[in-house]
Amino acid sequence: MPTKNRLELAADSWDHREVRALNEVIRSRRFTMGPKVLAFEQAFAKKIGRKYAVMSNSGSSANLIGIASYFFRKKRPLQAGDEVIVPCVSWATTYYPLHQYGLKLRFVDVDLETLNYHLPSLERAITRKTRMIAAVSILGNPCEFDPILALCKKHGLYLFEDNCESLGARYRGKPTGTFGDVSTFSTFFSHHISTMEGGLTCTDDFETYCLLRSLRNHGWTRDQDPGSPIFKKRPRDFFEAYRFILPGYNVRPGELQGAVGLVQLKKLDHFVAVRRKNAAHFQALFAGHPTFIIQREIGESSWFAFTFIVRPELPFSRERALPHLKRAGIHYRVVTGGNFLRHDVAKYVDLVDTGSKNADLVHDRGFFVGNHPFDIRREIDLLHKALSKV
Ligand SMILES: Cc1ncc(COP(=O)(O)O)c(C=O)c1O
Numbered sequence: 001m002p003t004k005n006r007l008e009l010a011a012d013s014w015d016h017r018e019v020r021a022l023n024e025v026i027r028s029r030r031f032t033m034g035p036k037v038l039a040f041e042q043a044f045a046k047k048i049g050r051k052y053a054v055m056s057n058s059g060s061s062a063n064l065i066g067i068a069s070y071f072f073r074k075k076r077p078l079q080a081g082d083e084v085i086v087p088c089v090s091w092a093t094t095y096y097p098l099h100q101y102g103l104k105l106r107f108v109d110v111d112l113e114t115l116n117y118h119l120p121s122l123e124r125a126i127t128r129k130t131r132m133i134a135a136v137s138i139l140g141n142p143c144e145f146d147p148i149l150a151l152c153k154k155h156g157l158y159l160f161e162d163n164c165e166s167l168g169a170r171y172r173g174k175p176t177g178t179f180g181d182v183s184t185f186s187t188f189f190s191h192h193i194s195t196m197e198g199g200l201t202c203t204d205d206f207e208t209y210c211l212l213r214s215l216r217n218h219g220w221t222r223d224q225d226p227g228s229p230i231f232k233k234r235p236r237d238f239f240e241a242y243r244f245i246l247p248g249y250n251v252r253p254g255e256l257q258g259a260v261g262l263v264q265l266k267k268l269d270h271f272v273a274v275r276r277k278n279a280a281h282f283q284a285l286f287a288g289h290p291t292f293i294i295q296r297e298i299g300e301s302s303w304f305a306f307t308f309i310v311r312p313e314l315p316f317s318r319e320r321a322l323p324h325l326k327r328a329g330i331h332y333r334v335v336t337g338g339n340f341l342r343h344d345v346a347k348y349v350d351l352v353d354t355g356s357k358n359a360d361l362v363h364d365r366g367f368f369v370g371n372h373p374f375d376i377r378r379e380i381d382l383l384h385k386a387l388s389k390v
Helices: 014-029 037-048 059-070 092-100 119-125 145-155 206-216 255-287 322-328 344-349 357-364 377-387
Strands: 051-058 084-085 102-110 129-135 158-162 182-188 199-203 292-294 305-311 351-353 365-370
Touching: 014 255, 037 051, 037 255, 051 059, 051 255, 059 092, 059 158, 059 182, 059 199, 059 206, 084 092, 084 357, 092 102, 092 129, 102 119, 129 145, 145 158, 145 365, 158 292, 158 365, 199 206, 255 305, 255 377, 305 357, 305 377, 322 377, 357 365
Parallel strands: 084 102, 084 129, 102 351, 129 158, 158 182
Antiparallel strands: 051 199, 182 199, 292 305, 305 365
């Protein structure tokens, strides 16, 4: 709920309905992954328009098993040494699984207004070794999927879609998270729906779905669907309960998360509508602002947050803005993770930097403040007032 005269980065969106769902699980005494998780997966897939969804314990885990699944496909698997294109601005765990599976990461600059791929740079970055593009719709703002899909088609590339920040967004009327052959979502506390911790990996491909279910769960066969193409069932097999076929993980969610996910999913449309209403107010106040560049919407953003970049031509940076926000009780953070290449961890990653001028500006001159699934137009007025002093 909103706090008086303050704008936090995130706030709890649970009410008595989530509490009731949690209590139901507690009464059932079934806490480990089971029917609630399955029901949530099916409802989630239906809601966003994908055939399959596999829930895990975080968006990062959703990325991990999503990337892993490409390495165990029967046809055209990814292999260590292949190249993948990534945007300079994203969350750290977009990149880690790519690195951990031995891919070479080609970093491409972002557009200073949309904060998604700078499309001419993306096209230039493709080489003969490129096998995949990782598309990340930043802070609710859909990527330009038409030109990205055209590049994938032209060069025979996979499209991996990290949609962890953009549940509820649409590009040409189609939900984000339905464009990649594998797409991921996060249901962490601050996201569009919240199970506190949680993530989903989605696909329309049955083999990939079977791989994801095994990879999430020790790499075993136990909860494979009938007709799974990734192993052959043996009659009367003593090892059936503990039969390992893939080098997987245990990244299962629990029933509590599944049960809350079902309740939150019913609220998604309302949450996104309210976020968009807040955003309309934000845009009306800040469009064409002389000091800040705000995020330019592509399609229909689900407005995770509101971003500001101090215009590069100005002789001062965000340091001038932050004390005003602090005084007004408005919380802020660097935009997603800023430029990943500027973080210490980048030294461990096999990468090529194809240019990151705009990502550096985001890193050095940018910040975001929170949007919420309740009316914060008054707080946005406060934000406007605070930043007018800069
Ligand atoms: C783009 C992106 N990918 C992945 C993640 C990881 O999600 P989680 O925090 O649920 O692990 C995040 C987290 O916010 C994210 O922003």
